[in-house]
Amino acid sequence: MKILIHGKNLELTGALKQYTEAKIEKATHHYKDIVKEADIHLSIEKNPRVSFQTAEVTIFANGTVIRAEEKTENLYSSIDLVSNKLCRKLRKYKERNSNSIHNSQFKNKESYPIEDEGSSFFDKPLFEEGREATLPEPSIKNKYFEMTPISSEEARKQLDLIDHDFYVFRNNKNNELQVIYRRNNGGYGLIQSK
Numbered sequence: 291m292k293i294l295i296h297g298k299n300l301e302l303t304g305a306l307k308q309y310t311e312a313k314i315e316k317a318t319h320h321y322k323d324i325v326k327e328a329d330i331h332l333s334i335e336k337n338p339r340v341s342f343q344t345a346e347v348t349i350f351a352n353g354t355v356i357r358a359e360e361k362t363e364n365l366y367s368s369i370d371l372v373s374n375k376l377c378r379k380l381r382k383y384k385e386r387n388s389n390s391i392h393n394s395q396f397k398n399k400e401s402y403p404i405e406d407e408g409s410s411f412f413d414k415p416l417f418e419e420g421r422e423a424t425l426p427e428p429s430i431k432n433k434y435f436e437m438t439p440i441s442s443e444e445a446r447k448q449l450d451l452i453d454h455d456f457y458v459f460r461n462n463k464n465n466e467l468q469v470i471y472r473r474n475n476g477g478y479g480l481i482q483s484k
Contacts, residue, residue, distance in 0.1 A: 298333035313373040345372040
């Protein structure tokens with residue numbers, strides 16, 4: 291399994307890296323056959339009034355993205371909690387997939403996001419005669435995903451695994467893009483075109 295560790299507002303010491311790798315490897319130990327890559331982001335808030343230290347882990351498992359995040363006042367505690375949460379989500383994912391017949395196309399394809407941070411600013415000369423240098427407009431970060439058509443029930447399961455408020459998917463019945471989201475009062479909502 292490939293493990294990538296990133297730090298924001300902190301120095302990634304050897305001890306911190308070893309601790310993080312050990313915890314994530316322990317959490318994914320029983321799932322080595324499905325886990326391909328772990329992307330870990332550790333961060334500390336700059337604001338002294340807010341003493342949150344965050345550990346966020348994204349796992350790529352057989353074309354599925356599983357995400358867990360924890361914030362506490364201690365980074366090691368955040369790492370412990372996120373590894374426990376990740377272990378529970380992986381168990382849940384494996385149980386669901388072992389109990390049902392899974393689409394073989396979806397199971398075998400790895401769909402890693404490809405990020406494009408290109409901006410038209412870099413395609414133009416920096417200085418032209420008679421012009422002053424200006425900062426570029428903020429660029430839009432593009433992400434591309436392979437969207438194998440799935441059912442709305444499978445999309446709901448994916449939403450539970452990624453810890454986001456919504457999930458965009460291509461419906462296998464009509465091949466249209468749809469969005470499933472968590473409602474504030476509980477349950478789920480589905481956005482689809484007419």
